[in-house]
Amino acid sequence: MSTFSEKTTVYQANDSSFPRELEDEAIYILREVASQFEKPAILFSGGKDSITVVRLAQKAFYPGKIPFALLHVDTGHNFPETIEYRDWLVNKLGLELHVRYVADSIKQGKVKEETGKYASRNALQTVTLLDAIEEFKFDACIGGARRDEEKARAKERIFSVRDDFGQWNAKKQRPELFDMLNGKIELGENVRVFPISNWTELDVWNYIKEEELRIPTIYFTHEREVFERDGMIWADSEFINKSEDEVPYKTQVRFRTVGDMTCTAAVASTADNLEDVIGEILSAQISERGARIDDKRSEAAMEKRKQAGYF
Amino acid sequence: MDILRIATAGSVDDGKSTLIGRLLYETNSITKDKIEALETASKRKGLDFLDLSLLTDGLIAEREQGITIDVAHIYFSTPHRKYIIADTPGHFEYTRNMVTGASNTSVSIILIDARNGVVEQTKRHFYISSMLRIKNIIVAVNKMDLVAYNQEKFEAIKTELLEIAEQVSFKEQTLQFIPISSLYGENLVRKSEETPWYEGATLLETLENFSTQNLELSTIQARFPVQHVVRPKTEEYHDYRGYAGKIASGTFLIGDLVEALPSGQISKIKTIEKFGTQLESGNAKDSIVITLEDNIDVSRGNMLVKVGEQPESRKEIIAKICWLDSQMLTVGKTYLLQHGINRVKAKITNISSVIDIKNMSLSNEAPVDGGLKLNEIGWISLKTASPIFADKYEENPANGSFILIDESGNSTVGVGFVE
Ligand SMILES: Nc1nc2c(ncn2[C@@H]2O[C@H](COP(=O)(O)OP(=O)(O)OP(=O)(O)O)[C@@H](O)[C@H]2O)c(=O)[nH]1
Ligand SMILES: [Mg+2]
Numbered sequence: 001m002s003t004f005s006e007k008t009t010v011y012q013a014n015d016s017s018f019p020r021e022l023e024d025e026a027i028y029i030l031r032e033v034a035s036q037f038e039k040p041a042i043l044f045s046g047g048k049d050s051i052t053v054v055r056l057a058q059k060a061f062y063p064g065k066i067p068f069a070l071l072h073v074d075t076g077h078n079f080p081e082t083i084e085y086r087d088w089l090v091n092k093l094g095l096e097l098h099v100r101y102v103a104d105s106i107k108q109g110k111v112k113e114e115t116g117k118y119a120s121r122n123a124l125q126t127v128t129l130l131d132a133i134e135e136f137k138f139d140a141c142i143g144g145a146r147r148d149e150e151k152a153r154a155k156e157r158i159f160s161v162r163d164d165f166g167q168w169n170a171k172k173q174r175p176e177l178f179d180m181l182n183g184k185i186e187l188g189e190n191v192r193v194f195p196i197s198n199w200t201e202l203d204v205w206n207y208i209k210e211e212e213l214r215i216p217t218i219y220f221t222h223e224r225e226v227f228e229r230d231g232m233i234w235a236d237s238e239f240i241n242k243s244e245d246e247v248p249y250k251t252q253v254r255f256r257t258v259g260d261m262t263c264t265a266a267v268a269s270t271a272d273n274l275e276d277v278i279g280e281i282l283s284a285q286i287s288e289r290g291a292r293i294d295d296k297r298s299e300a301a302m303e304k305r306k307q308a309g310y311f
Numbered sequence: 312m313d314i315l316r317i318a319t320a321g322s323v324d325d326g327k328s329t330l331i332g333r334l335l336y337e338t339n340s341i342t343k344d345k346i347e348a349l350e351t352a353s354k355r356k357g358l359d360f361l362d363l364s365l366l367t368d369g370l371i372a373e374r375e376q377g378i379t380i381d382v383a384h385i386y387f388s389t390p391h392r393k394y395i396i397a398d399t400p401g402h403f404e405y406t407r408n409m410v411t412g413a414s415n416t417s418v419s420i421i422l423i424d425a426r427n428g429v430v431e432q433t434k435r436h437f438y439i440s441s442m443l444r445i446k447n448i449i450v451a452v453n454k455m456d457l458v459a460y461n462q463e464k465f466e467a468i469k470t471e472l473l474e475i476a477e478q479v480s481f482k483e484q485t486l487q488f489i490p491i492s493s494l495y496g497e498n499l500v501r502k503s504e505e506t507p508w509y510e511g512a513t514l515l516e517t518l519e520n521f522s523t524q525n526l527e528l529s530t531i532q533a534r535f536p537v538q539h540v541v542r543p544k545t546e547e548y549h550d551y552r553g554y555a556g557k558i559a560s561g562t563f564l565i566g567d568l569v570e571a572l573p574s575g576q577i578s579k580i581k582t583i584e585k586f587g588t589q590l591e592s593g594n595a596k597d598s599i600v601i602t603l604e605d606n607i608d609v610s611r612g613n614m615l616v617k618v619g620e621q622p623e624s625r626k627e628i629i630a631k632i633c634w635l636d637s638q639m640l641t642v643g644k645t646y647l648l649q650h651g652i653n654r655v656k657a658k659i660t661n662i663s664s665v666i667d668i669k670n671m672s673l674s675n676e677a678p679v680d681g682g683l684k685l686n687e688i689g690w691i692s693l694k695t696a697s698p699i700f701a702d703k704y705e706e707n708p709a710n711g712s713f714i715l716i717d718e719s720g721n722s723t724v725g726v727g728f729v730e
Contacts, residue, residue: 024598063545175723177714178709182714287345
């Protein structure tokens with residue numbers, strides 16, 4: 001690695017206020033979804049990004065109601081705190097929530113439970129998702145994915161057209177010019193919509209702080225049974241196959257991203273408020289997705305999952 | 312915090328992706344895990360150096376072929392502001408992805424390989440950047456390490472590009488030339504010791520000095536396309552009728568007399584709201600809700616403008632068009648024309664000329680094979696089924712462009728600029 005000179009300056013934002021034009025952009029996108037589609041839904045995981053999307057939808061149509069249902073694909077391996085939060089939010093905003101279970105797809109023989117040390121239901125949820133889209137005839141699914149998360153996501157359009165099988169074709173994406181969004185599709189196709197495409201992890205946290213949004217408690221420090229594997233801290237749970245030498249212990253951790261318990265690593269942290277969480281992210285050496293075990297499977301893990309219909 | 316949006320441009324292999332990777336590297340914007348992933352991927356490719364183009368070339372096909380196919384959006388910030396960079400492909404075949412990436416930016420960094428100088432793709436991307444009316448052009452003469460940081464080389468390229476600028480550039484556009492090496496990070500963040508003859512700013516300094524303020528867009532005539540009518544029909548908001556949308560251009564104030572297009576009905580702005588907050592005014596790019604004093608007929612796709620400032624009602628349009636589809640644009644064919652959020656049927660009535668990028672000249676005859684091919688730019692006339700209220704792109708870029716949608720495949724097949 002000989003081409004590198006000493007790095008001289010450390011750049012870091014000192015004005016960490018949230019750029020409001022990102023909110024205007026996202027609200028514009030959500031209003032287009034409401035008008036261009038018959039039956040749109042928000043894919044709600046209970047994580048900070050989908051919480052942000054719900055907040056934006058609330059703002060976009062105020063004083064009217066949010067014109068989208070929520071769809072949660074439940075892997076059965078969720079953090080209980082996320083489910084508790086989900087039900088609180090749905091109740092508070094009077095939303096319509098649909099939950100579909102990966103366990104049912106397994107029972108129906110559509111997917112097979114993974115086995116072994118790294119078994120996870122994360123990849124399996126694609127099948128449950130596609131079935132739910134068909135069942136409810138959703139023509140647009142709004143997700144909280146961001147382009148800064150991962151290199152395949154960085155290539156995604158705001159309106160991402162998926163074929164009859166829910167597949168993403170990276171080589172045939174529609175040109176997307178200025179802010180003109182083209183959501184025209186054939187029956188059976190659907191569009192994944194990413195209103196916070198241009199937000200970074202930090203933008204999301206600053207927004208949550210400025211909007212004073214409640215978030216699931218696992219984003220803040222708490223004591224938890226964990227164990228170490230591959231240099232990462234894993235939450236101990238009945239869903240994970242541990243080996244003999246992976247001995248759980250108690251420590252203070254928080255989560256940076258909320259996937260399911262089998263694919264989300266924790267970070268050691270004492271941050272018990274948003275200010276401190278933001279401070280930790282600013283000085284973090286590791287990216288948000290660096291704590292996602294599902295991305296570590298291979299270099300192109302995300303692109304392959306998206307081809308198969310993942311969001 | 313402000314955002315500056317940038318796109319890269321230039322021919323294939325001129326070093327666009329490497330430049331972005333290096334810029335992020337030098338500003339410490341790449342986390343450790345991502346650097347490790349880059350190291351692994353570089354080694355797997357048999358390279359003995361860190362290939363920073365792999366930071367943005369994220370697709371399997373791109374990594375295999377070592378080229379960019381689709382635009383990647385990359386983010387970083389300085390103490391000053393947030394940057395959104397669209398790293399676009401240089402390959403001719405993927406010009407439509409370059410246009411996609413460049414369409415939302417105010418700065419274009421055009422790279423040139425110092426060994427090859429200006430090539431046809433350089434001209435094409437310069438032309439497209441100017442067609443989009445991108446005001447700030449940085450011409451980065453890259454791979455200076457391969458020409459021993461030779462000043463004459465740099466000056467010769469500069470002269471050649473300035474000649475082309477005479478035909479391509481518009482009045483408000485500025486051009487800055489920087490000799491760089493993306494691979495070694497010369498004149499990106501750190502001033503290079505290899506180019507003592509260069510007295511200008513580094514790339515990052517240049518970027519930091521651009522204004523993010525979109526003053527012009529707020530001072531031109533006001534346009535408010537209505538996206539959605541908010542009618543809660545609850546007890547509390549029984550008679551509420553709000554018009555939700557994003558202000559395309561100009562400024563609206565409470566009390567402004569506005570006309571609804573196409574109905575022509577007039578009313579006065581009662582409130583300007585954002586999630587319950589009452590505002591005094593709304594500026595270009597604000598997503599707001601407007602309520603009016605009177606119950607006039609306004610629905611999605613209509614536009615509110617100030618009385619006396621209405622744009623021309625057009626059913627026959629002359630436009631410059633950039634064709635983005637492998638199926639030719641031909642006279643007589645019908646498309647859906649989407650102007651902002653409003654869609655109407657349109658029929659192509661004439662193709663008057665096509666631009667010859669290589670010679671920077673116009674052929675004033677109908678195109679040889681009767682149509683406009685993928686990635687070609689030409690002038691067309693079209694007729695719409697109902698009027699659209701567009702401005703000239705030159706005068707109001709936010710209300711002067713449109714896309715054409717193919718009705719059989721639903722894809723976006725062209726982008727037009729109203730003349
Ligand atoms: N010597 C030298 N090589 C460079 C420099 N910049 C880029 N390269 C090399 O040029 C090749 C192409 O670089 P890329 O960054 O992929 O080029 P690109 O412009 O992004 O190409 P496309 O996106 O496919 O149009 C790679 O092998 C780089 O390592 C430079 O400053 N000096
Ligand atoms: Mg590239």
